[in-house]
Amino acid sequence: NAGVTQTPKFRVLKTGQSMTLLCAQDMNHEYMYWYRQDPGMGLRLIHYSVGEGTTAKGEVPDGYNVSRLKKQNFLLGLESAAPSQTSVYFCASSRRRSSGTDAYGYTFGSGTRLTVV
């Protein structure tokens, strides 16, 4: 059981280049998320998806696009990378929380360290 798998683990981009970060989960979770982690900022939500074919903006969506064509995959795209997008990116997934039930913890991938020069 792999959980949440992110590729690549490391990447260096030049300003203006594009790339796609891949996230795959094998737990049949309905919800998936992309976060970025920066020093002193904690984890900030970029985009999320509550199901196949559905995406929504999070707290810091500018400069990113996402797609969820299959339930198990959630892609994060950077069309024109900027140095401000240097960060560690985490993908996560969770079950749908039903009314009256406990909150579910997220399962995170191991992260992608992206440097934009």
Added chain:
Amino acid sequence: DQQVKQNSPSLSVQEGRISILNCDYTNSMFDYFLWYKKYPAEGPTFLISISSIKDKNEDGRFTVFLNKSAKHLSLHIVPSQPGDSAVYFCAASVGSGGYQKVTFGIGTKLQVIP
């Protein structure tokens, strides 16, 4: 506006003693609180949670306490072990059905000294 605050960036504790990590929040609508643990070069892992209708939840060496009137929660680790050395994130959730919006604190780095 930081709705979930972890004011201590780091904490050092001797092995075998108690570690207490603190978290404050401002949004009274949060209905669940969670703690995550993160090792270097790994993603955060879910540790323990507590509903806003409870004041304590225990899981082995980990206990989370919630003081709603003070909008404060804490994670107690007893006894602390060197393997507990990690960054601990406090998180708060709102949304009783479907999508739950989760806000994370900036983390507290715990070092357990052997």
